[in-house]
Amino acid sequence: MGEFWPVADVLTHLAGSWRTERTVRDLASGDEGEFSGLTVFGQLEGGGLLSEESGTFVWQGVPRPAERTLRFLPGPTPGTADVRFADGRPFHDLDLRTGRHATDHPCAADLYRGEFTVLDADRWRTVWRVGGPTKDLLLTTDYAREG
Template structure:
């Protein structure tokens, strides 16, 4: 964890390498995403843009991109979909930050882990009538030199 200074949205600014694993517990293929994300200020929001490749099982690599809008909200960070709809929020200073998102009939539950900052991860457990998977994203600063 970094020094005693409070971690806020500005600590996430910049480029991150992402390694993501998706474990489908309904018998589908496991997927792996590898790419980069960049968080930068954009007016009253911060834009999180990620791009890379996703591979399902032994299939070919496919291009994958996603964007979210982050917004400081007191101690918390609110995450919105690219269209501005609210997704979830989290407290980067909480001992074990969690979040939930309901997309009827599905429930998305996130657990953030900042204990190895500036390496961090978020694990989403997703459950619904036709969904049952775990998605873990590990984020770290790109290697330098």
């Protein structure tokens, strides 16, 4: 991929609604799944954004409703974010001031390695590689601004 789209303030940039398309590949078994839905970044009292993702996840031909909630709080450096799970546990940092960011999240015996790229003002992508004793996954999510 060539150029990235720098974002001066990640929280300002993400606010609003995004069409969300995710592919999930199990690199060990070859199984694939996909998620399609909407992610809404709404204002949190006291600053930051509440990310609410909802849609349908299809795995091995079986569709199921799926949702996820994350908190995007102001980060230690202006323009960055501290991403947390809904219950407040730390997830990862996020700095898109260059248009690209890489981060890790250890989860029990697994390691989540994420790369975030901003493609333009209305599109961004996350790629998570998950490795561990029982996981070998690649999750690619494309976001496109609604409206």
